[in-house]
Amino acid sequence: MDFFKRMEEKTGVCLNDVQKQAVVHTEGPLLLLASPGSGKTTTLNMKIGYLLLEKKVNANQIMAVTFSKASAQDMSERFDSFFSGLTEDKVHFSTIHSFAFKVVREWLRKRGQHFLIIEGNISEEELKKGFNGPDIPLHKHFILKKLYEDTNGTQISDDDMDELMTYISYAKNRMLDENSLKQVQVNVKNAASIYHSYEQFKQHHEDRLLLDFDDMLTYCYHILLEDEEILSKYQQKFEYILTDESQDNSVVQHKIVELLAKPHNNLCVVADDDQSIFMWRGSDVKNLLQFEKTYANATVMTMSQNYRSSQEIVKTSNQFIKRNQNRYPKEMFTENASNQAIEIKSLRSYEDQLNYVTEQIKRSGGDEEIAVLYRNNSSAVPLVNKLDKAGIPFYMKDIDAKFFKHWIVEDMLNFMRFSYNDRRVDILERIHTKFNAYISKQQIAFLKKKGNYASVFDTLLDSELPSYQQKYITKAKQQFKNINEMEPAKAIRTIREKLGYDRAITNMCEKYGFNAEHLFGILDTLEEIAEGLGSLKGFADRLKELEKLVQTSKYNKQKSNLTLTTFHSAKGLEFDKVYMTDLVDGVVPSKDDMDRYRNKEYGPMEEATRLFYVGMTRARNHLELLSYNYKGNERVSESIFMSNVRKIVQPKDANALVKDGQDASLMQMDEMEVGEEVVHKKFGIGSITLFDGDLIGIQFEEAGYKELNVGICVENGLLWKSEKVT
Numbered sequence: 001m002d003f004f005k006r007m008e009e010k011t012g013v014c015l016n017d018v019q020k021q022a023v024v025h026t027e028g029p030l031l032l033l034a035s036p037g038s039g040k041t042t043t044l045n046m047k048i049g050y051l052l053l054e055k056k057v058n059a060n061q062i063m064a065v066t067f068s069k070a071s072a073q074d075m076s077e078r079f080d081s082f083f084s085g086l087t088e089d090k091v092h093f094s095t096i097h098s099f100a101f102k103v104v105r106e107w108l109r110k111r112g113q114h115f116l117i118i119e120g121n122i123s124e125e126e127l128k129k130g131f132n133g134p135d136i137p138l139h140k141h142f143i144l145k146k147l148y149e150d151t152n153g154t155q156i157s158d159d160d161m162d163e164l165m166t167y168i169s170y171a172k173n174r175m176l177d178e179n180s181l182k183q184v185q186v187n188v189k190n191a192a193s194i195y196h197s198y199e200q201f202k203q204h205h206e207d208r209l210l211l212d213f214d215d216m217l218t219y220c221y222h223i224l225l226e227d228e229e230i231l232s233k234y235q236q237k238f239e240y241i242l243t244d245e246s247q248d249n250s251v252v253q254h255k256i257v258e259l260l261a262k263p264h265n266n267l268c269v270v271a272d273d274d275q276s277i278f279m280w281r282g283s284d285v286k287n288l289l290q291f292e293k294t295y296a297n298a299t300v301m302t303m304s305q306n307y308r309s310s311q312e313i314v315k316t317s318n319q320f321i322k323r324n325q326n327r328y329p330k331e332m333f334t335e336n337a338s339n340q341a342i343e344i345k346s347l348r349s350y351e352d353q354l355n356y357v358t359e360q361i362k363r364s365g366g367d368e369e370i371a372v373l374y375r376n377n378s379s380a381v382p383l384v385n386k387l388d389k390a391g392i393p394f395y396m397k398d399i400d401a402k403f404f405k406h407w408i409v410e411d412m413l414n415f416m417r418f419s420y421n422d423r424r425v426d427i428l429e430r431i432h433t434k435f436n437a438y439i440s441k442q443q444i445a446f447l448k449k450k451g452n453y454a455s456v457f458d459t460l461l462d463s464e465l466p467s468y469q470q471k472y473i474t475k476a477k478q479q480f481k482n483i484n485e486m487e488p489a490k491a492i493r494t495i496r497e498k499l500g501y502d503r504a505i506t507n508m509c510e511k512y513g514f515n516a517e518h519l520f521g522i523l524d525t526l527e528e529i530a531e532g533l534g535s536l537k538g539f540a541d542r543l544k545e546l547e548k549l550v551q552t553s554k555y556n557k558q559k560s561n562l563t564l565t566t567f568h569s570a571k572g573l574e575f576d577k578v579y580m581t582d583l584v585d586g587v588v589p590s591k592d593d594m595d596r597y598r599n600k601e602y603g604p605m606e607e608a609t610r611l612f613y614v615g616m617t618r619a620r621n622h623l624e625l626l627s628y629n630y631k632g633n634e635r636v637s638e639s640i641f642m643s644n645v646r647k648i649v650q651p652k653d654a655n656a657l658v659k660d661g662q663d664a665s666l667m668q669m670d671e672m673e674v675g676e677e678v679v680h681k682k683f684g685i686g687s688i689t690l691f692d693g694d695l696i697g698i699q700f701e702e703a704g705y706k707e708l709n710v711g712i713c714v715e716n717g718l719l720w721k722s723e724k725v726t
C-alpha cells in the first residue's frame with residue numbers, strides 16, 4: 001500500500017500536497033518554510049518514517065536535530081506514536097550541542113588533553129556562598145564574577161551577570177571578530193575586556209582545558225574544519241540530516257550543519273523565519289534567508305496551511321506579522337472554522353489583570369487546555385500567588401525560583417527579623433545602609449566589639465553620636481518596634497516609605513546602574529503576597545510555600561490543564577485558550593526594543609513582533625490580549641502591538657476619519673500623550689510612542705514609525721484624535 005495511505009490509516013493524519021512533496025524530497029537540500037501550526041513537526045516525523053520504511057535507510061544514518069532536549073523528547077514521543085508497530089528502528093533525536101560535545105570529547109581524547117565543563121548545574125546555595133580565598137570554583141559563574149571584580153573593582157549585580165553571560169554567548173554563537181564585537185551594544189562595564197580575560201583563563205588553567213557550553217559549538221566547528229578524519233567520519237555516517245526549528249539556530253550551528261551535510265547535501269531544514277525569537281542569543285535568520293545562495297541546487301517549499309487555529313486567529317496573526325520588513329513573504333491560511341473573536345482588554349490595573357485571569361480560569365472549569373503567557377519570568381510569582389489562593393493547580397514550563405533568593409527579598413526578611421530582635425548586630429550589618437538612620441561601618445564595628453547584646457539603638461544612643469543622628473536613631477528604634485506589631489503588608493510599606501528603603505534603592509540604582517523598575521517590581525510583588533496575611537512569620541512561611549509550589553509545578557504536567565509560561569518557552573506548544581498578559585509598552589515590546597527602534601536599529605523590534613506572533617499562534621480557539629493602565633501608582637501605556645491587533649480586528653478608514661473629523665477633533669499639544677491613537681493627514685492611523693514637547697514619535701500602521709515636529713503638526717492641523725473623529 002502507498003506510504004501515505006498506510007500512515008493515514010495508522011495515524012488519522014492525511015498529509016496535504018506540500019507536506020507529501022516535502023516527505024518524498026529526500027535527496028538534495030530542502031528548505032521547508034512553514035507557518036505556525038502547519039505541521040512542521042508532523043511532516044518531519046513522516047519524512048523520517050519514509051526514509052526508514054520506503055527508502056530503507058539505516059536509522060544510524062539519520063541525524064535529526066532539535067532545538068532543545070525537551071523538544072528532542074517531544075519529537076521522539078511523536079515518532080513513536082506514528083511508527084510503533086511499523087518499525088523497530090530507533091532514530092536518535094538530539095540537539096546540536098550534544099552532537100558537538102561528542103565531537104569535542106573525541107578530539108580531545110585523541111590528543112590526550114584533559115578538559116572540564118564549567119557550566120551547568122549549580123545549586124543556589126553554592127551561588128550564594130560565592131568564593132573565599134585564592135581558588136575560584138571552576139564554574140563559569142564564579143570565574144566571570146571574579147574577573148568582573150578584578151577588572152571593575154566592584155561586585156557584579158545579578159542583572160549585569162545575566163547581561164555579561166548573554167553577551168559572551170552572543171559573541172561566540174555569532175562567531176564575532178574583534179571589529180564586529182565592538183558594534184555589540186552592552187551595558188556591562190568593560191564587557192569586552194572581561195570576555196578576553198575569560199577566554200585566557202579557560203585556556204591556561206593548569207593542565208586542563210576549561211570549556212563552557214558555547215565552546216562546544218565553536219570547538220566542534222573548528223575541529224570539523226581542521227580534522228579531515230573526524231569530518232569525513234561524520235559526513236559518511238550521516239547521510240540524511242534534518243533540522244527542526246532551524247530559525248533559532250545560531251551562526252556557528254548553521255555552519256556545523258553545513259559542513260556535515262557535504263557533499264550530498266541531503267539536508268532538510270525546517271524553519272519559520274517569523275518565529276525566530278533567539279536573536280539575542282546569537283540565532284540568525286539571515287542564514288535562512290540566504291539558503292538558496294548557500295546551497296546551489298536548493299529547493300524551497302512553503303507550508304502555509306494552519307491546522308491549529310480558528311479563522312480569526314490565523315487571519316489576524318497573518319496580518320500582524322506583516323509589520324516586519326525582514327522576512328520571507330508568506331500567507332498563512334486555514335480551512336478551520338470560525339470561532340470566537342479575539343478579545344482585547346485593557347484593564348485598570350495590574351492587580352485587576354491578575355484577578356481577571358484567575359476568575360476566567362476558575363470559570364472555565366479545568367477541561368480546556370489553557371495557557372497564560374508573560375514576557376518576563378518575574379510575572380509568574382504574583383500569578384502563582386493568586387492562583388494558589390484560588391485553589392487552581394497549574395503546570396509551569398520554565399521554573400525560575402530566582403525571585404525567592406533575590407537580595408531584595410532577603411532584605412525585607414532581614415528588616416522583619418530585626419524588628420523582632422533589635423539586638424542582632426549581624427542582621428543590622430546587612431541592612432544598615434538601606435534605611436535612614438545613617439549607621440556607618442565604624443558604628444557596626446563598634447557594636448560588634450562592644451558585644452553587649454543590648455538593643456543596638458540603645459547602645460548607639462549611649463555612645464557619642466553626631467547630633468543629627470540621634471533623632472534618626474530614636475525614630476528608627478520606634479519604627480522597628482511598630483513594624484513588629486504590624487501586618488506584613490503594612491510593615492513592607494513602612495519599611496519602604498518611612499524607613500527610607502525605596503530611597504536607598506533609588507540611590508543604588510543611580511550609583512550602580514541597577515534596573516529600578518525590576519527592583520521596585522519585586523517590592524510590589526512582595527506587598528501583594530503579604531496582602532491579607534496576619535503576621536510577619538506568616539509572610540516568611542508564605543514565601544517558602546510559594547517557592548516550593550513554583551519548584552514542584554514542573555511535575556504537574558499531567559495533573560493540570562493550565563500552563564504558565566514565558567512567551568519564549570511557549571514555542572512549539574498549543575492550547576485551546578491563550579491569555580497573553582502584561583501587554584504594555586516597556587514590557588512588550590521592552591523599553592530597550594523601543595529605545596533601539598528610535599535610534600533606527602529595527603532588529604530588536606522585529607524580534608519582539610515575532611515573539612508576539614509566536615504567542616498569538618499558540619491558541620486554537622480563544623485568544624485574549626490583556627493590558628492595564630496602572631502598575632502601582634505608575635501610569636503605563638497599552639502595548640503598541642495590542643493597538644495593532646485592535647486595528648486589524650476593527651479597521652477604521654483613515655481617509656474617512658480625517659474627512660469627517662474636521663476641526664472639532666484636531667489634536668492640541670496638551671492632548672498628546674504616549675499611547676494615544678491619532679490620524680495624520682498624510683500618514684493615516686497611528687499610535688503615539690514618544691512625546692517630548694518638541695518631537696512626537698508615531699508608529700503609523702502603514703507608513704511605519706515617524707518622528708514629527710509638534711509645532712508644525714499643531715499649526716497646520718495635521719493630527720486628529722482617533723476616537724473623536726469616529
Ligand SMILES: Nc1ncnc2c1ncn2[C@@H]1O[C@H](COP(=O)(O)OP(=O)(O)OP(=O)(O)O)[C@@H](O)[C@H]1O
Pocket residue numbers: 013014015016019034035036037038039040041042043272307308571572573617
Ligand atoms: N495534514 C494535516 N491534517 C490534519 N492535521 C494536521 C496535518 N498536519 C498537521 N496537523 C496537526 O496540526 C497541528 C500542528 O502541527 P505541528 O505541531 O506539527 O505544527 P508545527 O508547524 O510544528 O507548529 P509550530 O511551529 O506552531 O509549533 C497538530 O495538532 C497536528 O496533528
